[in-house]
Amino acid sequence: MNAPEVLIICRRAPYASSAARDAIDVALSCALFALPVTLLLLDDAVLQLLPDQQSGGIGQKNPNAMLGVLPMYDIDRLYTSTQSLALHGLEDVRLDPAPIVLDQAEIRALLARHPRVIML
Amino acid sequence: MMLHTLNSSPSDRTTFQSCAASLSEGDSLLLIEEAVYWLLPHHRHELTRLPARILALEPDLLARGVSSAGVNYVDDAGFVELAVTHGSVINWF
Numbered sequence: 001m002n003a004p005e006v007l008i009i010c011r012r013a014p015y016a017s018s019a020a021r022d023a024i025d026v027a028l029s030c031a032l033f034a035l036p037v038t039l040l041l042l043d044d045a046v047l048q049l050l051p052d053q054q055s056g057g058i059g060q061k062n063p064n065a066m067l068g069v070l071p072m073y074d075i076d077r078l079y080t081s082t083q084s085l086a087l088h089g090l091e092d093v094r095l096d097p098a099p100i101v102l103d104q105a106e107i108r109a110l111l112a113r114h115p116r117v118i119m120l
Numbered sequence: 121m122m123l124h125t126l127n128s129s130p131s132d133r134t135t136f137q138s139c140a141a142s143l144s145e146g147d148s149l150l151l152i153e154e155a156v157y158w159l160l161p162h163h164r165h166e167l168t169r170l171p172a173r174i175l176a177l178e179p180d181l182l183a184r185g186v187s188s189a190g191v192n193y194v195d196d197a198g199f200v201e202l203a204v205t206h207g208s209v210i211n212w213f
Binding site: 013014015016043044047050051052053054055057058060064087088089090 | 129130131153154157160161162163178179180182183184185186
């Protein structure tokens, strides 16, 4: 039997709550058990991808670095939506790491093929 | 003369609108935490019609990768200075 694929959806800005860190923790935990993981950043969570975040001054870990290491754990599907980019006018901004951008139909298809969804 | 602090993201319009409607001439509005995203180019124009002086907290700008270009910003000591030099402090969150 194939391992069930897990879709993690995060909708929160970095640092605002533990949600952004929790999403990465859950993704890494799934990877530890060889569960295929996809991470979808929606709404304010797209702000986790703004480049050059220097979080030392607020005593937090840098989301660019934390998301950037996920491919080393075979988590290489990082998605966002056109709608989320448009919310903050980030369509033409270089994001770090760069996500795959999906339209609403593609988001629905992504949800439809993942029986296991974790919302954070 | 009041100091208003706002900490919510532009995705929370209700908090912004209540804060904006409460500003008087001479007040200061300090953007902290997720409110520094109001300074992204896409949102910044909404601040221009506010009567208050707009400031941002520098560690929060840096942490979130938001450019400080053209922004008045203060560090933590500056935040304290603002708090003691204004008659009252109102936190919008």
